Amino acid sequence: MAAQEALHFGRASPLSLPLLTGDTMSTEMPQLLEVGYIGKAHGLKGEVVVHLTTDRTERVDVGSSLQARGRWLTVLASRRHADRWIVSFDGIDDRTAAEAVSSTALLAAPIADSDAHWVHDLIGSRVVEVSGVERGICIGVLANPAHDILELDTGALVPAPFVVEAADGVVVINPPDGLFEVYEV
Secondary structure, eight states: OOEEOOSBSOOSSOOSSSOSSOOOOOSSOTTOEEEEEEEEEETTTTEEEEEEOSSOGGGGSTTOEEEETTEEEEEEEEEEETTEEEEEETTOOSHHHHHHTSSEEEEEOOOOOTTOBOHHHHTTOEEEETTSOEEEEEEEEEOOSSOOEEEETTSOEEEGGGEEEEETTEEEEOOOTTTTGGGOO
């Protein structure tokens, strides 16, 4: 599996663990993130259905490079189709070629974004309140309709809006009074 990508706590791939909208680090290509997957072939001209598991739709912009089964694919064309994308890749010119890459994870290099907190960077980070009180280690990020939630090794859950800063293996939070009382029994 590859490292997962997040928006401001967004997703890059379906979570197999209760992690931040994210991926786990790949042993094969640790610099790549899982950003989606190819579903089925679409039509006869080599188009495929792509399901993005990231909020970064530029992953399917014309000219983007994605890796599938160790092979780099360049996006020639893409268009939104309901909650997925119909994509043409260079070198995939017919239905047979499209079927050969179906059911494949798509990997890509991380996108530099100073405003985003990436799941793979948060996992394993110490979580500390602005007052200096240590609250544990982030072991995952849970996808939640309202906000993503940091899961700590202590069992505590911290909604993403309380994250003030995340850098150098430390996540600084500013939680409301009482958030951790339920965990201090």
